[in-house]
Amino acid sequence: MVLRLIAVALATTLLFTPLSARADVAIFSARDGVALGGYDVVALFEDRSVITGDQAFSLLWKGVVWRFVSAGNQARFESNPRAYVPAFGGYCAYAMSKGYLAAGDPHLWVVRDEELYLLNNPSVQAIWQDEADHIVADARGNWPSVLQD
Helix, strand or coil, rough: HHHHHHHHHHHHHHHHHCCCHHCCCCCEEECCCCCCEEEEEEHHCCCCCCCEEEEEEEECCCCCCECCCHHHHHHHHCCCCHHCCCCHHHHHHHHHHHHCCECEEEEEEECCCCCCCCCCCCCHHHHHHHHHHHHHHHHHCCCCHHCCC
C-alpha cells in the first residue's frame, strides 16, 4: 500500500514538473530516489546511530523517499523535516566546500550545532575534525549554486 502511494506521488510529481526542472540535479542526494541510502535520518539525531529504515515507514518529501525505523520517527520527521535533513542536501560537506558534488556516506556523519553533515570518505573525516568551521563556511558559500554547475 505504501509503495503504491509512493509510486503515485512520484508519477504525479514527474507529470506536473516542467521538463527543464526534471533535468536538474536533485536538491537531495538520493540513490535510486531514496535519501541516505534508506537509513533513518531521525535515528542519527535521536539514537546517534545508523539504522536502516523500514519501507513500511516511508514518505516522499522534496522529491525523494525518506525511510524510518518506526512510525514515531516518521512522525517526528513529518512534524519538522528541516530539523532532520542533512545540510547541503546530503552531499558531502567537504566536497561542497571545494565547489563540487559528491554523495555523502550515511556512515560518515556528524551532528554539529544541531545540524547533520555527511562526508564521503574517512580521509575527509580526518580533515573535518581539524577544519570543520572553514569547511562549513566554504560549503555554505557554494550551496546551492553548485547544483547548477
